[in-house]
Amino acid sequence: MRRRAAPVALEDVLELAETDPPPPPRRRRWRGRPWRRGDGFDLRDLLAEGVASVGARPGRLALTMLGTVLGIASLVVTVGLAQTAAGQVGRQFDAVAATQVVVRPGSVLTQSGEERATGRLPWDAEERVERLAGVEDAGALAAVDLGGAPVTAVPVNDPSAPAAVSPPVLAASPGLLDAVRGRVVTGRFFDAGHDARADQVVVLGARAAERLGVGRVDRQPTVFLGEAPYTVIGVVDDVRRRTDLLDAVLVPLGTARADLGLTAPEELQVRIAVGAGPLVARQAPVALDPGSDDAFDVEAPPERSRAREAVQADLNATFLALGAVALLVGGLGIANVTLLSVLERRGEIxxxxxxxxTRRQVAGQFLVESVVLGLLxxxxxxxxxxxVVVGVSVVQAWTPVLDLPTAFGSALLGGLIGLVAGAYPAVKAATVEPITALRGGV
Amino acid sequence: MSAPVVELVGLTRTFPGPPPVHALDGVDLVVRAGEYVSVVGPSGSGKSTLLHVLGLLDRPTGGDYLLDGVPTSTTSERHRARLRGGRIGFVFQQFHLLPHRSVLENVLLATLYSGVPRAERVDRARAALERVGLGHRVDAGPTTLSGGERQRVAVARAVVTGPSLLLADEPTGNLDSVSSAAVMDLFDELHASGLTLVVITHDPVVSARAQRRVRISDGLLAEL
Incomplete structure (x- = not known):
């Protein structure tokens, strides 16, 4: 009897197709191992089988995927919208908040509950701070207490007139207008000369000018602070910070110090270059008072990235929880359907x-199927x-921001969920006994 | 005389539990290469158990079973799976075709686990389908086939790997007489071309086609 060791494959079957009874040696061809170096059930077969099984029922495939699709989609939307929104918030910070620093004298709460200032802004605070790198404009200001004296355009003693509320009076240094990004509507803002000479001039906020009936300044209208006359030299509008300036009567800091009993500036508004916040916050107190640089409270914008991170963290925490729940549901969906399909396909198993x-190959197939489901x-x-992120951004006129690792990573996450969800059904499939399974139909 | 394909030596299979059932009780059987054996017997006689043991789907509780001279009773499950894939072809009463796969894919399924070289798989499957007279239906779905055609696909799947032994469990149980005859003719042809067949049936017409008939009752085997 001849026994062939070399692979005999196709021709066997083809020869069998002939109707003539084969010669006796042929009969041996059915026996033995015709292919010594054949291909076993390897990864390629495993993947092909898994994909074919998944693709065999498109309707079920769609339903099974639904949970994961929603979960991953909500995750991507969450992260994407959070990043996009953070980008937007960051930009708004850039516009005003990120370029503004406010310095005030520090204060402590005494044991009796009183607030006591621990520092004092110098009169030349504006000049001191303007020398710092990153500072573009600075201006000091303080509220002036007139002791209840009215502010009027015309001194009229009319006992029957209702007591009008006077506009507040603020003392400002010449740089303040630029520091708060205001605009002169008419006339001019006072300069260092007015300040140094303590000239009796005022500049009116736009609304204060309206209340006092001052429309133009070319005829040098007068405003009375109490009894003292002050010449109006300008009207300002459009301030971006300290919008209370619009309702106020502004006097030069030097004038307030000389005539109105002001003891110190209360606040320093500083306009800085983008990103200079931490630097200015560190240097300004030293410039203002090298001796006790801890005597000031500085409100500075945090570094840009830090601002974004903070916002992002807030948004992400909330939305991610939502995405996680959706993913859990998606994973359970896959586990459920795969388990069902194991029961249903006992005959196939x-x-x-x-x-x-082998058991392992069966388990592997179900695992691959659920991973393919998850990945899809x-x-x-x-x-x-x-x-969705792009769509929402278009509607809101935002710039969509989404980093690629997030998008690709979440697609892979789907596969991982499939892997986890498929583990138990795969083990179940491996334990199916062929005998009992074959008693039922496929 | 050709070498034995199947050798059962004092094989027993006992199902535990009160009372223990001796489904196979010291069975001795030798099936030589190229033989066509039918196993008949009333239901509950141990026919199915014998088939499961012969098909390496079940382990005997005693005695030994040599397939192609290889003892199988105590080998690992993995080795038994490899033997099943490479040396045994199954034909079931229920056909067991995957409904969502084409006829060709159903036949290819058997080549996956048996080590047929990848390049030969499709050609072999087509040849096997040609062999059972279904060369024109390779891309059809099993649900569109008649019962007889389905069973022929199952036969093609069983022989595509070139097994040593074809095991058929009531192959005509779900078929009408015309389809049954076609399947039986197919078995005759396979037998004529040298395949070893063991057919389990309760149908005397089917068992009459076999060259050798064996009766099993109460777990004991007797030649007819």
């Missing part, structure tokens, strides 16, 4: 075992999420 599949759900979900 039995058959596969009968044609030579992840890819579809991530794409959907990106579309």
């Amino acid at each position: 039995g058959l596969r075992r009968a044609v030579g599949a 759900g992840g890819v579809v979900g991530a794409s959907l999420g990106v579309l």
